[in-house]
Amino acid sequence: xxxxxxxxxxxxADATPTNSHREFRILxxxxxESSDGLCGExxxxxxxxxxxxxxxxxxxxxxxxxxxxIILNNGHRLSITRNLExxxxxxxxxxxxxxxxxxxxxINQADHDEKRSQVGMxxxxxxxxxxxxxxxxxxxxxxxxxxxxxxxxxxxxxxxxELSLVSREAWNGVGNLMRRTWWTRVWVIQEVLSSNQxxxxxxxxxxxxxxxxxxxxxxxxxxxxxxxxQPFANILSNWSLNRQIVIRGDASLFDWMVDTHKFESTLRxxxxxxxxxLSSEGSxxxxxxDYSSRTPDTLLSVQATAHFLIQQKTLLPLxxxxxxxxxxxxxxxxxxxxxxxxxxxxxxxxxxxxxxxxQHKTTTPRFSPGVEHPSSCPVDASLVLTGVIExxxxxxxxxxEVPLYSGTDAVADLRSRILRRELxxxxxxxxxELYDLNTNDDAPDVGDSHYTAFWRxxxxxxxxxxxxxxxxxxxxxxxxxxxxIDSDGATDFRNAAVSxxxxxxxxxxQGGRPGLAPRNARAGDIICLFHGGNVPFILRPGESGRYTFxxxxxxxxxxxxxxxEKLGGAKLQDFEIL
Numbered sequence: 001x002x003x004x005x006x007x008x009x010x011x012x013a014d015a016t017p018t019n020s021h022r023e024f025r026i027l028x029x030x031x032x033e034s035s036d037g038l039c040g041e042x043x044x045x046x047x048x049x050x051x052x053x054x055x056x057x058x059x060x061x062x063x064x065x066x067x068x069x070i071i072l073n074n075g076h077r078l079s080i081t082r083n084l085e086x087x088x089x090x091x092x093x094x095x096x097x098x099x100x101x102x103x104x105x106x107i108n109q110a111d112h113d114e115k116r117s118q119v120g121m122x123x124x125x126x127x128x129x130x131x132x133x134x135x136x137x138x139x140x141x142x143x144x145x146x147x148x149x150x151x152x153x154x155x156x157x158x159x160x161x162e163l164s165l166v167s168r169e170a171w172n173g174v175g176n177l178m179r180r181t182w183w184t185r186v187w188v189i190q191e192v193l194s195s196n197q198x199x200x201x202x203x204x205x206x207x208x209x210x211x212x213x214x215x216x217x218x219x220x221x222x223x224x225x226x227x228x229x230q231p232f233a234n235i236l237s238n239w240s241l242n243r244q245i246v247i248r249g250d251a252s253l254f255d256w257m258v259d260t261h262k263f264e265s266t267l268r269x270x271x272x273x274x275x276x277x278l279s280s281e282g283s284x285x286x287x288x289x290d291y292s293s294r295t296p297d298t299l300l301s302v303q304a305t306a307h308f309l310i311q312q313k314t315l316l317p318l319x320x321x322x323x324x325x326x327x328x329x330x331x332x333x334x335x336x337x338x339x340x341x342x343x344x345x346x347x348x349x350x351x352x353x354x355x356x357x358x359q360h361k362t363t364t365p366r367f368s369p370g371v372e373h374p375s376s377c378p379v380d381a382s383l384v385l386t387g388v389i390e391x392x393x394x395x396x397x398x399x400x401e402v403p404l405y406s407g408t409d410a411v412a413d414l415r416s417r418i419l420r421r422e423l424x425x426x427x428x429x430x431x432x433e434l435y436d437l438n439t440n441d442d443a444p445d446v447g448d449s450h451y452t453a454f455w456r457x458x459x460x461x462x463x464x465x466x467x468x469x470x471x472x473x474x475x476x477x478x479x480x481x482x483x484x485i486d487s488d489g490a491t492d493f494r495n496a497a498v499s500x501x502x503x504x505x506x507x508x509x510q511g512g513r514p515g516l517a518p519r520n521a522r523a524g525d526i527i528c529l530f531h532g533g534n535v536p537f538i539l540r541p542g543e544s545g546r547y548t549f550x551x552x553x554x555x556x557x558x559x560x561x562x563x564x565e566k567l568g569g570a571k572l573q574d575f576e577i578l
Contacts, residue, residue, distance in 0.1 A: 003444050021120065022046045023045070024045060024106060024538065025045070026106065027099070027101070027106055028099055029091070029097060031095050032332075038088050039068070039070060040097075040105075047127075047128045054089075055129060056100075057091075057101065057135060058132055058133065058135065058182075058187075058188050059083065060182065060183065063081070068082050080105065081519055082140050086135075088100075090228060109316070112291045114287065114289045120277075120284075120550075126190070129196075129201060131196075132195035132197070132198045134199065134209060135182070135373050136202040137180055137577050138178065138203050139202060139203025140176065143173065143203055144204075146174045146202075146209060147200075148170075148205070149174055150174060150211040150215050150520075151207045153211060153214050153218060154210060163222055165391055174227060175228050177202065178230055180202075182232050183231065184264050186260060186265045187274045189263065190275065190277045192209065193242055193278065197332060201369045216233055220237060228243070231263045232263075240364060245278075250276075250280050251308075252312070253280070253308070253311075254312060254317060256279055257271075257308075267291075269291070269299075269300050271338055271339045272287065273287075276369060280417050286307040286373075287375075292385070298329050299378075301338055302331070302335050302378075305334070305336050306365075306374040309383075314533070318549070319534075320336045326339065328397070330417070332383070333548045334549040353534070353562075354558070355534060356533060356559050357531060360567045361532065362531070363530065365383065368380075379402075380578050382546070382577060384571070384575065384576050385577065386531050386574055387526070387528045388529050389565065390527040390528060390529050392523075393538070394523060395434075395438070396517065398504075399423075399424065399503070399504055399505065400423055401503070401519075402416070402419055402423055412477040427501070428497060430480075431506040450514075453474075453513075453556045454474060457506070457514040458516070458517060459500050461554070461556075461559065464493075464499065467524060474489070477490050477493040503518070504518060507555075514556055516553060517552035517554075524540075529563065529567055535559065535561075536553045536554075537549070537553060539575060546576045548577070
């Protein structure tokens, strides 16, 4: 689903208001030949109706293209996109009407109140459907063969030898199939995970959606198969688990936001609204879909971040990957821009890998005076956290930025990866030289040699897969990587360093402690420990004793609670963050 601003509103005859939060419309698509115009009738139904029978459509609106329309009740012409027109022509029967649920037609796009109600029913609509059909788009020169190829995989246990017999052309076709836009859109996650029986269509070819679940397993198990990854790959690889989570209905909206941050939506707010139906009741009660001007995107981001902090009872949401914000959103510094897909930033090892706060693992964040519920947060709300100042940043050296390649050219993608690796290696060598010049080997606050402190810092003291801390022998992999020696250990160290240093600055704090901070950190910023914070955070002092939030940090020697006793001491204070 995508609430497409270009669609025309239903007229009064078609848009008779629904009478409850359980009622919706079904399109009865009239029979016709391939050359006939599209026409149909909208009828009311309820998800509580016994024996209700319809097929729900999961598709992308796509480029509106030239004029396309369907004639509904009383001859009203409703504009639709070319991609939807192609789907309806493919699904239309020659002799009998066909019952479909299609968001662009069955929801009155001009009625914000109805959209709010219908979005809240999305999960129920897909659960009640007899089947859900995924429309990947019209056929192309290689799509029929690609659909036949994935169909052959479904009920067979394939060996390396069998898979190697699949032609390069067939694999290329499968790759093109997986590059289609449907796999990148956030709305489709709820649509297929909520459905009981799912089929995928591309042109005239139809396969069980389970074929793509099997395909993802093949892609992961056989490294010689080069199928492009896309945001939906993680959903496919954990299909059974994700289905169980949806059935239980106990996953937090924050967890879904983190796991799906690479997905896209046409409207910013749909990055949140599209996942509400998969989330716990607490999240659904805290955030209500609203497509009117009463809730601008900025206010929604403020209220969502506040809800996540309250729900988690930790500062984990402040570690989110969404630290880059759209230029036209004037957000408070502590608020994440949940509308962006931040593929270019990788968290420090996410979750509970560190324990900088020691036994002070939970927190009750406070907001602007008088705010008792996330939904009442104003757009300029401030956040109040309790903690201590660990020290100042004395120097900050940024890692140069290398934009991620997002195209389909394998050679260009490889060149981009090599450039990122070499730039990371050369920059880390420069960092080490400068750190060596400004740090005594016996600096009291570091404890270990500054050499050990440095190599552990640039990988945030975790191996590439997030496990660790690594043993002392891992330092030899750092030496090999610096020297350009090719080994498995050096490769793992390189990947860890590239991942952890991207978008960050190497910092040196009081006492000689090295660390990693957001790229925009600078000398004079302060390092803080907070109740509920598994990692330190960087703040920038401002006027009137208030602060600007910069982001999460790794600071060598304080990540496992070594200084957490300060969080129960006399220097504890409140920090108001604007």
